[in-house]
Amino acid sequence: MRTIAITNQKGGCGKTTTSVNLAAALALKGYRTLLIDLDPQGHATLGLGIVPENRKQTIYDVIANPNVLLQSVLVQSNIPKLILAPSNVLLSGAEAALMQMTEREYVLMKRLEKYERYFDYCIIDCSPSLSLLTLNALDAANEVIIPVQTHYYSIEGLKQVLETLDIVQNRFNPLLHIRGILLTLAEQGTVLCKDIEQQMRDYFGELILKTIIHRNIRLAEAPGAGESIMTFAPANQAAKEYMQLAEEICYEKIRITQTDFVNI
Numbered sequence: 001m002r003t004i005a006i007t008n009q010k011g012g013c014g015k016t017t018t019s020v021n022l023a024a025a026l027a028l029k030g031y032r033t034l035l036i037d038l039d040p041q042g043h044a045t046l047g048l049g050i051v052p053e054n055r056k057q058t059i060y061d062v063i064a065n066p067n068v069l070l071q072s073v074l075v076q077s078n079i080p081k082l083i084l085a086p087s088n089v090l091l092s093g094a095e096a097a098l099m100q101m102t103e104r105e106y107v108l109m110k111r112l113e114k115y116e117r118y119f120d121y122c123i124i125d126c127s128p129s130l131s132l133l134t135l136n137a138l139d140a141a142n143e144v145i146i147p148v149q150t151h152y153y154s155i156e157g158l159k160q161v162l163e164t165l166d167i168v169q170n171r172f173n174p175l176l177h178i179r180g181i182l183l184t185l186a187e188q189g190t191v192l193c194k195d196i197e198q199q200m201r202d203y204f205g206e207l208i209l210k211t212i213i214h215r216n217i218r219l220a221e222a223p224g225a226g227e228s229i230m231t232f233a234p235a236n237q238a239a240k241e242y243m244q245l246a247e248e249i250c251y252e253k254i255r256i257t258q259t260d261f262v263n264i
Contacts, residue, residue, distance in 0.1 A: 049226025052088030
């Protein structure tokens, strides 16, 4: 299982939008995909049409209580191969629960270990802060994708994110590597956007992914319908861009995953 954390300490950069739509695109390509909502706001959960407050158990229970198995909280999305581990506001209490545990930085990794053979991909939507929850996500992940808005301020913020990831690699997870920096919310055809993109490519080189996600009204409307853009408006340009992103990060053949561990 390839586990990819979608993270940026800056909010409003399309992190949750990328998590939901990349997971959906991977599932539509035939990969059995687990999406973990690790943000107490529960926006990835809402984005797949699940009401966070209606869930009796969420990823919080899996993290806080070792007796709660991941399979007991999973929810089937409207895409057959896309499974969600939902969250709600209770996840904000996970920090306090983790502080009482030994090896608190590796709790999520340990909870996921036994499920690696059941999924091809695990996408983790992180909260916009360097919290203990985010550290758990980075320790559980093999790879990181960093969504970055095409804005001048984002360049300075991105340097801080990369410094943080360097610390995580050195102290906690030496196997973690950056899969790429994803330019998001780009304005189609504007000179400013093109200038910023070129500056980022000049500075960060091959770390900048080829795919660019452009600002799109249908992409903004999709969460309100409780769907990814892939099912809400499959012919839309944003759906094509997220499918392109999925194709860019895929490098293995589809594996035959087992699916009989849970009835969802």
